[in-house]
Amino acid sequence: xxxxxxxxxxxxxxxxxxxxxxxxxxxxxxxxxxxxxxxxxxxxxxxxxxxxxxxxxxxxxxxxxxxxxxxxxxxxxxxxxxxxxxxxxxxxxxxxxxxxxxxxxxxxxxxxxxxxxxxxxxxxxxxxxxxxxxxxxxxxxxxxxxxxxxxxxxxxxxxxxxxxxxxxxxxxxxxxxxxxxxxxxxxxxxxxxxxxxxxxxxxxxxxxxxxxxxxxxxx
Numbered sequence: 001x002x003x004x005x006x007x008x009x010x011x012x013x014x015x016x017x018x019x020x021x022x023x024x025x026x027x028x029x030x031x032x033x034x035x036x037x038x039x040x041x042x043x044x045x046x047x048x049x050x051x052x053x054x055x056x057x058x059x060x061x062x063x064x065x066x067x068x069x070x071x072x073x074x075x076x077x078x079x080x081x082x083x084x085x086x087x088x089x090x091x092x093x094x095x096x097x098x099x100x101x102x103x104x105x106x107x108x109x110x111x112x113x114x115x116x117x118x119x120x121x122x123x124x125x126x127x128x129x130x131x132x133x134x135x136x137x138x139x140x141x142x143x144x145x146x147x148x149x150x151x152x153x154x155x156x157x158x159x160x161x162x163x164x165x166x167x168x169x170x171x172x173x174x175x176x177x178x179x180x181x182x183x184x185x186x187x188x189x190x191x192x193x194x195x196x197x198x199x200x201x202x203x204x205x206x207x208x209x210x211x212x213x214x215x216x217x218x219x
Contacts, residue, residue, distance in 0.1 A: 002102060004083060004136055012081045013074035014099055014136055018067025023103040026063045030073040030099050030138070038069025062107065065100075073099040075138030077207060082143055083134050084203075090130040090166035093137055096209070097162055102133030128166075137163060141207035148198025155193040159208035165200035 002024055003017040016024065018038065034040070042061040065071060075081075076096060084091055086105065101107070109125045129135045139162050146154055148168070158172060173195050196202050 002134070004134065006081045007072075011078040012138075013072055014081045014138075015070065015072050016100060016136075017070045018065065020068045022067040024065055024100045025103060025105070025107065026065055026071070026073060026100040027098050028061070028063050030075065031063065032072040032074055034065065034071035035069040038071055039066040040064070041066070064103070073136075075099070075140065077140045077209070079138055079140045079205065079207065080143045081136060081138050082203075083136055084129075084163070085134055086129065086132055088132050090128060091135065091163050092126040092128050092166065092170075093135075093163035094126060094161060097137045097139065097205075098127055098129075099136040099138050101129060101135045102131075104133040105129050105131040105135060137203075139203065139205035140209060141205055144204040144206065146202045146204070148196065148200060148202060150199045152198045154196050154202060156196060156202070156204050157208070158192045158194050160204045160206070161194050161196075162203040162205045164196060164202045167198070167200035168202060169197040171195050 002022050005015045005017070007013050007015050013032065018024065041064045081099065092110065106129070108128045108130070110128050143162065148154060155173070164170065171194075172192055174192055
């Protein structure tokens with residue numbers, strides 16, 4: 001079994017150990033180091049995955065790493081590494097969150113919708129992971145987990161949505177009127193919320209890449 005170890009406290013990275021015969025898929029832009037015996041090969045996602053990665057500003061292909069050996073991966077901002085275990089199930093995650101996954105997981109992409117593309121700050125596609133095994137993700141800042149019961153809802157500011165199970169009903173709504181949007185826009189805040197209804201789990205990150213970029217542009 002692939003061994004995943006989370007290192008660090010507030011600024012975390014992932015150290016992964018592979019035995020002979022074990023493989024994982026990795027987002028190339030998140031790879032920090034590897035041992036010489038860990039072999040690299042490209043090959044996940046296909047043409048659609050390559051196209052969506054290019055449009056999202058991410059790496060074109062995923063890397064396959066074959067054991068034995070070990071390697072390290074991390075996110076682009078300080079934050080937390082966490083594991084989602086799939087049992088013949090699916091999740092959706094925003095681009096830049098994915099670090100690596102078991103080779104038993106299938107990867108594909110899904111159009112996130114017009115408002116996600118304009119106001120989400122993380123690209124116009126979501127990454128879909130399906131199967132049985134572990135998916136390792138990185139959240140900016142702190143990772144907040146909600147488990148919604150049947151019919152229970154939560155509204156999350158769009159750029160804070162990290163991942164959610166495929167059982168979650170997901171749509172985007174505008175919160176507030178024109179005045180709210182104008183005043184909010186002056187501060188670089190979001191005004192579109194993801195309305196998410198259970199059953200299922202939702203993961204949010206406390207730092208929005210969109211809002212952080214807006215604040216830095218003012219300096």
